[in-house]
Amino acid sequence: MANWYVRAARLDQLRQAGRLPVSLDGQAILLIAQGERVYALDNRCPHMGFPLHRGTVHDGILTCHWHHARFDIATGGTFDPWAGDVRTYPVEIRGDEVWVDLTPPADALERQRTRLREGLERNISLVIAKAAIAMLDGAGDPVLPARVGLEFGTRYRREGWGQGLTILACMVNLLPHLAPEDRAQALYHGLSAVANDTRNSSPRFPLRPLPGGPHDVDTLKRWFRRFIEVRDAEGAERCVVSAVHAGAERRQLADMLFAAITDHRYVNTGHPLDFTNKALEAL
Structure with missing residues (x-):
């Protein structure tokens, strides 16, 4: 995919301000100047959308002041798993101008699949809901988030199949009969049931088949x-x-x-x- 660089600001203007919120082709971007480096991040906190330019930056860590989620400004990685990583953008300095690459990420669906697993691992309902919605919007196939939940539940419920996986299977069966706007909610209820049912449970280690098979x-x-x-x-x-x-x-x-x-x-x-x-x- 070709790069999509857009002029964002003058470098001297950014250095004077330290941080600068800009809107580039409808996307809210936060520019941060730290030493000789310039960083570009999504200006919305991935937790609940609070504008990150109203937070603080100290020693390379950006803190959102709504729920105090913290992010590495270089990579967008969070120190608070309930918040999620914030998207970062490649930056180029061209003379006295800052240019930002707005190319959509190629791995957006895989990122949401990973995020859903993290929500299931920590039983965080908001993370589960947002990931399910994003996967439905991105792929349009409810089987993808459902499969993540089934694989997680069968691996991490020590006693095997149980109530949570049964509820998820019921919700998947209902999906073809629901209006499109209601499908994410049904998936959420099934996936959160799996998270509740596997909470504080150790992984399940399956047994091998009998040796010398196949058997009758x-x-x-x-x-x-x-x-x-x-x-x-x-x-x-x-x-x-x-x-x-x-x-x-x-x-x-x-x-x-x-x-x-x-x-x-x-x-x-x-x-x-x-x-x-x-x-x-x-x-």
Whole structure:
């Protein structure tokens, strides 16, 4: 992508002011002169949009005075993960003029995907909501944020599939029936449920399949039901993993899981049936 440099200010004017808010092609930019260097940042705090030129700069750190989020002026990196990094812009000095490159970032979608993971990790609802909205606006595909939530929940919920992932799967099922302006809210509710359900939980380490496979799927199904009967979670999990490794078809896996569930259809007020159904829908 070609660079898109725009004249921003006179260098002597900036050096005299120290900081200078400017509007370039509709974008609010903050210019900062520190020593021999000139920096350009988005003038809106990524947390809640407060104008950063009303903050303070000390020793290369810009502090927003609304919620005291702090940023490295050279990279835009934040010291407060709840705020998020502020966008920076390449700068060129041409004679006595400051020019700023307004080229849109090529990795905008990946940045939001990373931001969503950070929101899930720290269970910060505002971060989750903003990332979900940005991903929907940027890609238009609700599957992308939903997949991030599913991958996060299955990895970081020690007990496996649970209420949060089930709510997320329900919200994804609802999306085609919702007005476009309501889809981000549905995704937010599902993703925040995953964050709540995994809060303070250690990562989950999956088991390997049985060695020497592939194994007979009918035998694995029989063993699986036996392990469920005696509440041996690891033995049951290894049967499922081995069946997947053996190339079991979707119908075979569903039959394997639901056979064990219907052996005890009333256990845990029927939640295993609902959870398994939503897990397979998510897949």
